Amino acid sequence: MIGVIDYRAGNAPSVGYALARLRIEHELVTKAEELDRCDRLILPGVGAARATLASLAESGLTGALQRRVRDEGAPFFGICIGLQVLFEHSAEENTMCLGWVPGEVRRFDDSLRVPQIGWNSVHLRRDHPVTADFPDGGYCYFVNSYYAAPADPGVVLGETSYGVEFCSVLAHENIVATQFHAEKSGELGLRLLRAFAGWAP
Amino acid sequence: MLTKRLIACFDVINGRVTKAQQFQDNIDVAPAADLARRLYDDQIDEIIFYDIMASAERRMIDLPVVRSVAREVFVPFTVGGGIRSTDDMFEVLKAGAEKISVDSMAVRNPKIIREGARAFGRQCIVLSTQVKRVGKRDGIPSGYEVFIDGARTPTGLDALDWVRRGEELGAGEIVVNSIDRDGTASGYDLEITSAIAEAVNVPIIASGGAGTVDHIADGLTKGGAQAAIISSILYSPRLDRNIGVRELKERLAEREVPVRPYLEATA
Numbered sequence: 001m002i003g004v005i006d007y008r009a010g011n012a013p014s015v016g017y018a019l020a021r022l023r024i025e026h027e028l029v030t031k032a033e034e035l036d037r038c039d040r041l042i043l044p045g046v047g048a049a050r051a052t053l054a055s056l057a058e059s060g061l062t063g064a065l066q067r068r069v070r071d072e073g074a075p076f077f078g079i080c081i082g083l084q085v086l087f088e089h090s091a092e093e094n095t096m097c098l099g100w101v102p103g104e105v106r107r108f109d110d111s112l113r114v115p116q117i118g119w120n121s122v123h124l125r126r127d128h129p130v131t132a133d134f135p136d137g138g139y140c141y142f143v144n145s146y147y148a149a150p151a152d153p154g155v156v157l158g159e160t161s162y163g164v165e166f167c168s169v170l171a172h173e174n175i176v177a178t179q180f181h182a183e184k185s186g187e188l189g190l191r192l193l194r195a196f197a198g199w200a201p
Numbered sequence: 202m203l204t205k206r207l208i209a210c211f212d213v214i215n216g217r218v219t220k221a222q223q224f225q226d227n228i229d230v231a232p233a234a235d236l237a238r239r240l241y242d243d244q245i246d247e248i249i250f251y252d253i254m255a256s257a258e259r260r261m262i263d264l265p266v267v268r269s270v271a272r273e274v275f276v277p278f279t280v281g282g283g284i285r286s287t288d289d290m291f292e293v294l295k296a297g298a299e300k301i302s303v304d305s306m307a308v309r310n311p312k313i314i315r316e317g318a319r320a321f322g323r324q325c326i327v328l329s330t331q332v333k334r335v336g337k338r339d340g341i342p343s344g345y346e347v348f349i350d351g352a353r354t355p356t357g358l359d360a361l362d363w364v365r366r367g368e369e370l371g372a373g374e375i376v377v378n379s380i381d382r383d384g385t386a387s388g389y390d391l392e393i394t395s396a397i398a399e400a401v402n403v404p405i406i407a408s409g410g411a412g413t414v415d416h417i418a419d420g421l422t423k424g425g426a427q428a429a430i431i432s433s434i435l436y437s438p439r440l441d442r443n444i445g446v447r448e449l450k451e452r453l454a455e456r457e458v459p460v461r462p463y464l465e466a467t468a
Contacts, residue, residue, distance in 0.1 A: 110402065139204065186464070
């Protein structure tokens with residue numbers, strides 16, 4: 001059973017619809033105790049880092065996520081803001097984040113059109129079970145004004161270019177995350193979600 | 202690289218997509234969820250859904266229809282029409298939309314843009330504008346005026362002033378919808394589209410008037426837009442021939458417009 005973290009600033013229903021299309025058993029979870037019956041977790045995101053973290057804290061989910069993912073090793077998939085909050089710090093409203101992955105989140109240069117909105121190509125930097133069916137250079141849907149800069153290049157699974165080469169897919173131990181919206185990237189995004197559902201890190 | 206987007210626009214009445222001409226004379230096309238499914242299978246980049254009667258009828262967007270579309274499409278999905286508050290926005294997002302389009306309501310109450318951006322992030326707030334060429338005059342230095350309520354009500358706002366204000370307030374994208382060109386298949390209004398693209402730094406979506414591949418290519422190059430709203434060309438019964446998404450993209454690529462390539466089906 002996949003638990004999709006459902007908090008005010010997220011878009012859990014869209015992720016739920018994608019999993020339903022794939023006939024993957026899932027539920028939208030809003031309370032800490034519900035996380036225990038999920039063997040893997042997805043943290044969707046559409047809003048700002050600060051609002052996301054505040055919303056998680058308000059629902060009492062921060063500690064439970066930490067325990068399930070970091071202590072008990074449940075496979076975890078972060079999407080968009082769900083990738084950015086994994087780092088130590090975000091330049092967005094100068095926000096301290098979860099710190100599960102060393103590194104920081106920076107703003108795109110304003111000489112570009114920000115936010116980046118649209119389909120951009122993802123270049124795979126190594127092999128990973130979650131991207132096994134994903135074609136190198138495949139296009140996915142991005143909406144972001146900020147991007148992750150991991151301290152350890154070893155966690156970068158995919159990269160995308162928008163003024164700068166940035167980490168668009170991350171894999172670190174039992175954690176994977178995409179800067180793009182896997183649930184809104186058509187067939188290629190659905191492939192990643194399907195692979196995640198069967199992934200045994 | 203970041204590609205240009207083709208966005209299918211649905212003007213929805215009672216759960217069915219309709220097609221208007223200059224915001225009038227809507228004719229019936231298909232149930233929204235059926236058309237959404239067909240266009241998703243055809244690899245459209247994005248869908249925008251306007252509940253075009255919600256605002257006039259002073260009611261909330263038809264959420265069951267939003268849900269029925271959201272279940273069919275795994276590409277971004279924007280919803281607009283009758284949004285009055287962040288609570289309304291929350292309901293629409295919960296129904297499966299990614300983005301909220303605000304239009305007439307944002308002119309009446311601009312702070313809804315700021316409140317929406319604060320609550321859900323600016324990428325979530327699409328400012329749709331209905332603009333009409335009225336000629337340069339006092340208060341309208343660009344020669345284009347913003348209209349609301351299905352192009353019926355002039356606002357006295359200059360198009361460029363309004364989009365700059367919208368960006369400041371937190372809009373993450375701006376739709377430039379030409380009232381003069383809507384449903385005419387005579388091409389986007391490139392003059393105002395490019396002027397708005399110059400005026401703001403957020404992505405611009407050209408809308409109103411695309412009838413040929415060249416019109417779309419022009420909007421995405423000369424018009425300076427990052428995305429093009431299309432509807433007639435895809436499904437209007439008024440046109441002799443509709444063109445599918447795949448063919449549109451192949452022909453845009455021939456014109457060196459970067460688009461997301463068609464993904465061949467795999468076993």
